[in-house]
Amino acid sequence: xxxxxxxxxxxxxxxxxxxxxxxxxxxxxxxxxxxxxxxxxxxxxxxxxxxxxxxxxxxxxxxxxxxxxxxxxxxxxxxxxxxxxxxxxxxxxxxxxxxxxxxxxxxxxxxxxxxxxxxxxxxxxxxxxxxxxxxxxxxxxxxxxxxxxxxxxxxxxxxxxxxxxxxxxxxxxxxxxxxxxxxxxxxxxxxxxxxxxxxxxxxxxxxxxxxxxxxxxxxxxxxxxxxxxxxxxxxxxxxxxxxxxxxxxxxxxxxxxxxxxxxxxxxxxxxxxxxxxxxxxxxxxxxxxxxxxxxxxxxxxxxxxxxxxxxxxxxxxxxxxxxxxxxxxxxxxxxxxxxxxxxxxxxxxxxxxxxxxxxxxxxxxxxxxxxxxxxxxxxxxxxxxxxxxxxxxxxxxxxxxxxxxxxxxxxxxxxxxxxxxxxxxxxxxxxxxxxxxxxxxxxxxxxxxxxxxxxxxxxxxxxxxxxxxxxxxxxxxxxxxxxxxxxxxxxxxxxxxxxxxxxxxxxxxxxxxxxxxxxxxxxxxxxxxxxxxxxxxxxxxxxxxxxxxxxxxxxxxxxxxxxxxxxxxxxxx
Numbered sequence: 001x002x003x004x005x006x007x008x009x010x011x012x013x014x015x016x017x018x019x020x021x022x023x024x025x026x027x028x029x030x031x032x033x034x035x036x037x038x039x040x041x042x043x044x045x046x047x048x049x050x051x052x053x054x055x056x057x058x059x060x061x062x063x064x065x066x067x068x069x070x071x072x073x074x075x076x077x078x079x080x081x082x083x084x085x086x087x088x089x090x091x092x093x094x095x096x097x098x099x100x101x102x103x104x105x106x107x108x109x110x111x112x113x114x115x116x117x118x119x120x121x122x123x124x125x126x127x128x129x130x131x132x133x134x135x136x137x138x139x140x141x142x143x144x145x146x147x148x149x150x151x152x153x154x155x156x157x158x159x160x161x162x163x164x165x166x167x168x169x170x171x172x173x174x175x176x177x178x179x180x181x182x183x184x185x186x187x188x189x190x191x192x193x194x195x196x197x198x199x200x201x202x203x204x205x206x207x208x209x210x211x212x213x214x215x216x217x218x219x220x221x222x223x224x225x226x227x228x229x230x231x232x233x234x235x236x237x238x239x240x241x242x243x244x245x246x247x248x249x250x251x252x253x254x255x256x257x258x259x260x261x262x263x264x265x266x267x268x269x270x271x272x273x274x275x276x277x278x279x280x281x282x283x284x285x286x287x288x289x290x291x292x293x294x295x296x297x298x299x300x301x302x303x304x305x306x307x308x309x310x311x312x313x314x315x316x317x318x319x320x321x322x323x324x325x326x327x328x329x330x331x332x333x334x335x336x337x338x339x340x341x342x343x344x345x346x347x348x349x350x351x352x353x354x355x356x357x358x359x360x361x362x363x364x365x366x367x368x369x370x371x372x373x374x375x376x377x378x379x380x381x382x383x384x385x386x387x388x389x390x391x392x393x394x395x396x397x398x399x400x401x402x403x404x405x406x407x408x409x410x411x412x413x414x415x416x417x418x419x420x421x422x423x424x425x426x427x428x429x430x431x432x433x434x435x436x437x438x439x440x441x442x443x444x445x446x447x448x449x450x451x452x453x454x455x456x457x458x459x460x461x462x463x464x465x466x467x468x469x470x471x472x473x474x475x476x477x478x479x480x481x482x483x484x485x486x487x488x489x490x491x492x493x494x495x496x497x498x499x500x501x502x503x504x505x506x507x508x509x510x511x512x513x514x515x516x517x518x519x520x521x522x523x524x525x526x527x528x529x530x531x532x533x534x535x536x537x538x539x540x541x542x543x544x545x546x547x548x549x550x551x552x553x554x555x556x557x558x559x560x561x562x563x564x565x566x567x568x569x570x571x572x573x
Contacts, residue, residue, distance in 0.1 A: 004381050008279070019282050023408075026505045031518075032516060033357035033360070033361045034524035035365045037364070037369070037524075038369055038562070039368065039379055040526060040527030041209065041526050042216070042528075043562075044206070045213060049216075050552070054075060056074070056217075056550050058071065059072045063088065068090055070087055071086045078203070079201065079203045083113075086108075087107065089106070091106045091148075105129075105145040107221075108129045109146070110124055111210055111213060112140050131189075141197060141201075143188070144183040144214050145182060146178040146251075147178065148178055149174055149176055152166075152170075152174050152176065153226065156226045157226050160226065160227060160230035161233040161237060161238055171248060172313070174252070177226060178218060179252025185208075207269065216544060219544045219547070220549060222249070223249060243551075251543045253540065253542070254539075255539055255541065256537060256538035257436065257519075259523075260451075264504065264508070266386060267495075267496055267504075269382075271384075271502060275499075276381055276382065277368075278501070280374060283375075284344050285348065290341055290343070298341075302366060303330075308564065309326055309327055310327060313530075319531060319533050325358065326358045328359075329362070330362070388495040390494065391494045392476050395474075397468065397472065399464065410457040411461065420511075423437070423510065423511060424438075424448035425449040425452075434449065450488075454506065457489060504521075516536055516537075528543050530542040
C-alpha cells in the first residue's frame with residue numbers, strides 16, 4: 001500500500017490536478033463507453049504469466065483424430081501447481097446453442113488445484129460436462145464451456161490439412177475458433193469460494209484472475225486442436241499455422257444480463273477499480289514536457305485504434321454508428337495532437353468538447369498505454385474489503401447532507417413519473433439468470449432484485465426528511481429503530497461516502513435504461529474488444545486477440561497487444 005499512498009500524496013497540493021469528479025466518471029453512459037487498457041484483467045494476467053515465466057505443459061493428451069477426448073495441462077507458477085482439464089465431445093449442429101438454457105457443448109473445462117489423479121479425473125468427467133447440472137468440490141476454481149465457431153473452425157482445419165494458411169480477411173470477420181458462453185467461479189456449484197482463492201493462492205488472488213486464465217487456456221487449446229485434427233486428416237499435406245495468425249485468434253464471448261448485477265452488488269470493489277484507473281490517468285495528466293518519442297507513439301496508437309475499430313464487424317446499427325463516430329474522433333485527435341500538444345490535460349479537455357464519450361474514454365486508454373511505468377502495478381490494489389458498515393452515531397443532519405452531496409443525482413429524478421419506475425429486475429426460476437420485466441406488462445414485481453439503488457436512496461431521503469422534522473437531534477441509530485427496513489440502504493449510503501467514486505449514477509428502473517452500458521463497463525475491465533451487440537440485452541465480443549501464445553513464454557515480452565490489427569502474413573516463421 002506504500003506505493004498507492006505515495007501516488008495519492010503526489011496528487012495533492014495547490015498545483016496538483018484533481019481526479020475527475022464522480023458525477024462525470026460514474027455516469028452510466030460514460031462507464032459504458034470505456035475501453036480495454038493496460039489495467040484490464042487480461043492484460044495484467046498475461047503480463048504476470050510472461051514476466052514470471054509460468055511453465056505450462058501437457059500432462060495428458062487423449063484426443064482422437066477428430067479432436068474428441070481429454071486433455072490436461074499442468075501449470076507450474078511461482079506459488080503452486082495447477083491443472084486445466086478439457087473434455088471435448090461431439091456436438092451435433094442441432095444441439096449447438098449459445099444460450100444459457102443449453103445443456104451440451106463442444107468443450108467443457110475446469111481449472112483445478114494440484115495434479116489430477118485418475119480417480120479425480122473420473123470424478124471430473126462425471127460432473128464437468130454437466131456444468132450447472134453437476135457438482136464439483138473446492139479443488140476446482142473455475143468451470144466453463146465453449147462452442148466452436150461455425151464460420152471458422154472447420155474452415156481453418158480444412159486449410160491447414162491441405163497445406164494452406166487461413167485467409168486473414170475471413171479471420172478478421174470472426175476472430176476466434178471457440179466462444180465461451182459462461183465462466184463460473186467464486187463458490188458456485190461447489191467450487192472454491194473467493195476467500196479461499198485469495199488467501200491461499202496468490203497467483204489468482206486478484207478479481208477474476210482464475211476466470212481470465214481459463215479463457216486464456218481455452219484459446220491456446222483451440223489452436224492446438226485445429227492443428228491436431230488437420231494433421232490427422234492429412235499428415236503429408238498438413239502445414240502448421242503461422243504464429244502471427246495464431247496470435248490473431250482470440251476467444252469469442254457472449255455476455256448477457258448475468259453480468260449486470262455484479263456492478264451494483266459490489267459497489268466498493270467497482271469503486272476501487274475505477275479509482276485505480278483514475279489515479280493512473282491523473283498521474284499522466286500531471287506530467288510536464290511531452291517528448292517527440294511520446295508524440296510519435298501517440299499518433300501510432302491513435303492510428304492503430306482507428307484501424308482496429310474499422311476491422312470490427314457488427315450488424316448492429318447502434319454499434320456501427322458508435323464505431324464510425326469513434327473513428328472520426330480519432331482522426332480529430334491525431335490532427336489536434338499534431339498541431340501542438342502542450343499537455344495531456346489540454347488534450348483531454350479538448351476531447352471532452354469535441355469528441356463522443358467513446359472517443360474521450362478511448363483517449364484515456366491510449367494515454368495509459370503510453371506510460372507503463374506509471375500504470376503497471378496499480379492492479380495490485382484491485383482487491384477491497386467489501387463491508388458496508390452502519391455508523392449508528394452519525395447525526396441525522398449529517399446523513400441528510402451526505403445524501404444531498406453524494407447522491408444528488410437521485411434527488412433530480414422524478415420517481416412519480418411511471419416511466420422512471422417502469423422496469424424491474426428478477427431472476428428466472430429455470431437458470432437463475434437475471435431478466436428484465438416491465439411493471440405494466442409482467443407479473444413478478446414482488447420478487448424483483450434490489451438493483452434500484454437510486455430509488456431506494458430517494459425513498460430513504462423522503463422518509464429521513466419527515467423524521468428529521470420531528471426529531472432533528474436524533475442519530476442514525478434512532479432512525480433505524482423507527483425504520484428498520486431502511487438499514488440496508490443507509491449502510492450503503494454511509495459506506496459509499498467513504499469512497500472516492502461510489503455508486504454508478506443511473507436509475508436502473510427507468511423505461512429507457514440500456515443494460516448494454518453495464519455490460520460494456522465490466523467487459524472493459526476484463527479487457528475484451530470488438531463489441532457486437534445482438535440486442536440491447538447481450539453482446540458478443542472477443543478476448544485475448546493479439547495476446548502472446550504459450551510458446552511465447554520465456555521469450556522477450558514487450559506487452560504491446562493493445563487494439564490488435566489483422567496481420568500481414570508473409571513467409572514462414
